[in-house]
Amino acid sequence: MTPLDYALRYASFDWPVLPLRPREKTPLGGYGLHHATIDEKIIRRWFKDWPNAGIGLALAQAGLCAIDIDPRNGATVTPEDFPPTLTARTGGDG
Numbered sequence: 001m002t003p004l005d006y007a008l009r010y011a012s013f014d015w016p017v018l019p020l021r022p023r024e025k026t027p028l029g030g031y032g033l034h035h036a037t038i039d040e041k042i043i044r045r046w047f048k049d050w051p052n053a054g055i056g057l058a059l060a061q062a063g064l065c066a067i068d069i070d071p072r073n074g075a076t077v078t079p080e081d082f083p084p085t086l087t088a089r090t091g092g093d094g
Contacts, residue, residue, distance in 0.1 A: 004047035007055050011038040015062040019046045020054035
């Protein structure tokens with residue numbers, strides 16, 4: 001799946017997304033957290049302009065929260081220590 005595919009999938013769950021600089025995790029194009037959207041037309045335009053953009057989620061707007069478990073920085077818990085939920089593996093194996 002492409003970043004666009006993932007962004008549209010997240011938006012289909014009513015999770016507002018925005019494009020990020022891949023390694024920096026900062027918004028692209030002068031867009032910020034308050035520009036996150038579920039509007040397919042806008043999302044398609046963003047990912048046409050930046051096909052390899054990372055995807056930011058506006059967690060609070062989506063009613064979500066995140067716990068970042070980062071073993072390389074000494075995390076001692078694992079995803080298995082929590083009730084079953086959505087998980088994502090990051091580039092740093094977090």
